[in-house]
Amino acid sequence: MTRSKDFVTGLITIALAVFIFSVSNNVKDFAAVGVGAGFLPRLASILLAVLGIVLAVEGWRRRAPSSLTDEPSLPPPAETKSEDIEVFGGWLAVLLSIGLMCAYVAFLDSLGFILTSTVYAFCQTLILAKNVKWNFLQFGVIALFFSGLSYFLFVRVFQVLLPAGILG
Amino acid sequence: MIISGILSVLTLKVIALIFSGTIVGIIVGAIPGLTVTMGVALFLPVTFGMSPVEGISLLLALYIGGTSGGLISAILLKIPGTPSSVATCFDGHPMAARGEAGKALSIGIVYSFLGGMFSLLVLFFVAPLLANVALEFGPYEYFSIGLFSVTLVAGLSGDSLTKGMIAAVIGLVISFIGMAPITAFPRFTFGFDELNDGISLLPALIGLFAVSQVLEDAEEKTVPAFVKAAEYKMKGVGFSIKEFVEQTGNFFRSSVIGTVIGILPGLGGAICNILAYGIAKKQSKHPEKFGTGIMDGIVASETSNNASTGGALVPLMTLGIPGDNTTAILLGGFMIHGISPGPLLFDTNGVLVYGIFAALVICNIFMIIAMYGGMHYYVKILSVPKHILLPVIMALCVIGAFGLNNRVFDVWTMLAFGAIGWLMKKASMQTTPLLLGFILGPIIEVNLRRGLMKSRGDLTPFLTEPISGAILVLTAVILCYTAFNEYRKYIQRKAVMAKTP
Numbered sequence: 001m002t003r004s005k006d007f008v009t010g011l012i013t014i015a016l017a018v019f020i021f022s023v024s025n026n027v028k029d030f031a032a033v034g035v036g037a038g039f040l041p042r043l044a045s046i047l048l049a050v051l052g053i054v055l056a057v058e059g060w061r062r063r064a065p066s067s068l069t070d071e072p073s074l075p076p077p078a079e080t081k082s083e084d085i086e087v088f089g090g091w092l093a094v095l096l097s098i099g100l101m102c103a104y105v106a107f108l109d110s111l112g113f114i115l116t117s118t119v120y121a122f123c124q125t126l127i128l129a130k131n132v133k134w135n136f137l138q139f140g141v142i143a144l145f146f147s148g149l150s151y152f153l154f155v156r157v158f159q160v161l162l163p164a165g166i167l168g
Numbered sequence: 169m170i171i172s173g174i175l176s177v178l179t180l181k182v183i184a185l186i187f188s189g190t191i192v193g194i195i196v197g198a199i200p201g202l203t204v205t206m207g208v209a210l211f212l213p214v215t216f217g218m219s220p221v222e223g224i225s226l227l228l229a230l231y232i233g234g235t236s237g238g239l240i241s242a243i244l245l246k247i248p249g250t251p252s253s254v255a256t257c258f259d260g261h262p263m264a265a266r267g268e269a270g271k272a273l274s275i276g277i278v279y280s281f282l283g284g285m286f287s288l289l290v291l292f293f294v295a296p297l298l299a300n301v302a303l304e305f306g307p308y309e310y311f312s313i314g315l316f317s318v319t320l321v322a323g324l325s326g327d328s329l330t331k332g333m334i335a336a337v338i339g340l341v342i343s344f345i346g347m348a349p350i351t352a353f354p355r356f357t358f359g360f361d362e363l364n365d366g367i368s369l370l371p372a373l374i375g376l377f378a379v380s381q382v383l384e385d386a387e388e389k390t391v392p393a394f395v396k397a398a399e400y401k402m403k404g405v406g407f408s409i410k411e412f413v414e415q416t417g418n419f420f421r422s423s424v425i426g427t428v429i430g431i432l433p434g435l436g437g438a439i440c441n442i443l444a445y446g447i448a449k450k451q452s453k454h455p456e457k458f459g460t461g462i463m464d465g466i467v468a469s470e471t472s473n474n475a476s477t478g479g480a481l482v483p484l485m486t487l488g489i490p491g492d493n494t495t496a497i498l499l500g501g502f503m504i505h506g507i508s509p510g511p512l513l514f515d516t517n518g519v520l521v522y523g524i525f526a527a528l529v530i531c532n533i534f535m536i537i538a539m540y541g542g543m544h545y546y547v548k549i550l551s552v553p554k555h556i557l558l559p560v561i562m563a564l565c566v567i568g569a570f571g572l573n574n575r576v577f578d579v580w581t582m583l584a585f586g587a588i589g590w591l592m593k594k595a596s597m598q599t600t601p602l603l604l605g606f607i608l609g610p611i612i613e614v615n616l617r618r619g620l621m622k623s624r625g626d627l628t629p630f631l632t633e634p635i636s637g638a639i640l641v642l643t644a645v646i647l648c649y650t651a652f653n654e655y656r657k658y659i660q661r662k663a664v665m666a667k668t669p
Contacts, residue, residue, distance in 0.1 A: 055334065090389050
């Protein structure tokens with residue numbers, strides 16, 4: 001799995017490098033002495049292409065699974081009474097979450113912070129509530145309470161501006 | 169100036185902010201899945217209406233509290249609250265499992281305090297000296313330091329030099345978005361006026377560290393059937409004077425490791441706790457006892473992670489280069505309050521500098537008080553489920569991103585970086601090199617161009633100026649060393665696979 005992951009990452013990096021190089025060609029240098037505005041972007045894209053090729057080749061050649069993660073490997077949680085339970089997750093859950101977030105931001109200005117945050121928090125809770133019975137009333141009340149409380153705290157107490165939307 | 173700085177912090181409001189910030193920081197640090205960086209980023213918008221001393225004191229309290237709070241879940245749940253407390257699990261939980269949870273917690277709290285105070289001493293004495301030296305730095309030195317920092321992080325913060333370098337270069341490219349320095353030509357704006365000023369740091373940080381966490385949690389396909397916190401009872405300090413004296417060598421060694429790693433740009437508590445633990449084990453007369461619940465393991469981990477906090481503030485305050493992820497957010501905090509960290513900070517804002525030093529001492533003192541006093545409540549808070557917590561955090565993220573410039577565009581930026589952060593984790597890439605590339609990109613570019621203008625296009629002064637040349641040579645050494653290490657691991661892996669039928 002790591003082999004195909006690194007190989008794909010390498011290919012994406014190369015594609016990104018090509019894109020950056022092509023866009024940076026439109027950057028005017030205006031440099032009488034030294035380097036101009038386009039120099040470092042072009043250099044970065046060349047470096048990125050080389051690194052992408054190296055990663056793609058590494059990914060193609062590596063066969064053993066790798067332990068490359070952001071954090072060192074964590075010990076298992078304490079006192080688990082049985083095997084881990086399988087729950088809803090994966091790419092579908094991530095795409096749903098991203099879709100929710102996009103809708104949240106898209107309607108933030110027009111509908112306002114309280115409304116959009118309540119709806120978002122409620123729906124996101126449903127996605128994240130794994131191995132837990134869905135309690136729609138509890139989730140809805142918590143979402144509304146924290147959205148309202150955050151709005152009040154930040155707008156009235158900390159004086160941060162937030163969109164009021166249709167409730168304003 | 170020193171007295172004025174100290175007095176600026178000794179007001180009821182600042183003390184109250186530090187106390188509440190420490191408690192919130194401990195809670196954020198204790199809850200697995202929430203990082204100190206996320207906590208500090210979420211509270212940045214709270215500081216918008218405060219004075220610089222008040223705002224930065226609050227953020228520092230969150231930093232210190234959060235770094236220490238990770239030991240609670242590490243010891244009681246065997247799940248580190250933050251990456252800085254991973255090594256605390258190795259001996260903290262076994263000690264708790266045999267009925268000495270109170271002792272384990274006490275050891276962690278006391279040595280977190282002592283490690284933090286050690287690094288503050290270093291900060292007090294080293295930072296002004298380094299600031300004086302840095303005043304002599306010109307474009308050649310700043311370019312070299314920027315390049316060194318990015319290379320160091322890319323090479324040492326993960327397992328793959330290639331991936332680290334890719335992340336760093338992507339961060340550099342992101343920093344190119346907006347008006348080019350010196351010539352003011354728009355780059356990579358694609359017609360969006362909002363991008364003329366470039367990408368704002370705060371939405372990027374919130375997205376990378378907070379939003380990506382929500383996506384990671386959504387992706388999880390398995391959950392543990394049952395997790396129960398170990399029972400504990402805290403009595404007094406929890407260990408004897410004899411045990412304390414026996415740990416002196418371990419303490420000083422771990423403090424130095426934590427402080428030095430903290431000073432190195434981009435590396436932080438996540439690395440130093442494991443490094444300090446490993447070295448303590450190697451140097452111990454009884455290495456076989458590590459992992460069974462001995463005091464040495466907890467001392468090494470918790471001393472070093474708190475020692476990294478003072479260390480990380482050294483490059484931030486003297487050079488404007490963050491020492492770790494959280495100080496990158498603190499950099500954002502400084503900028504929001506109109507303060508530019510760097511060598512001139514000590515001359516132009518000396519009162520603030522000494523106010524920060526005083527605030528850090530108070531934070532550490534409050535940390536030990538709050539940890540002992542509130543342990544019962546922190547353990548209760550650990551039971552708040554993530555499916556309730558994370559959506560609320562997401563709403564706070566939106567406040568943070570929107571509140572900066574009152575633009576929905578910044579919230580979209582936050583989402584984009586959240587997706588980038590999540591994708592990077594999927595590709596097993598570190599986000600720290602990207603972050604540092606993004607922050608240091610302008611420093612590297614501006615100083616490269618200024619240096620070349622000064623030398624009329626000649627690259628030689630970058631190598632012949634003593635400090636700049638030394639730093640560039642060190643950069644090359646680190647690159648070669650890291651590449652050689654990776655090649656060696658590749659050969660070893662190949663040899664193992666050749667033997668496997």
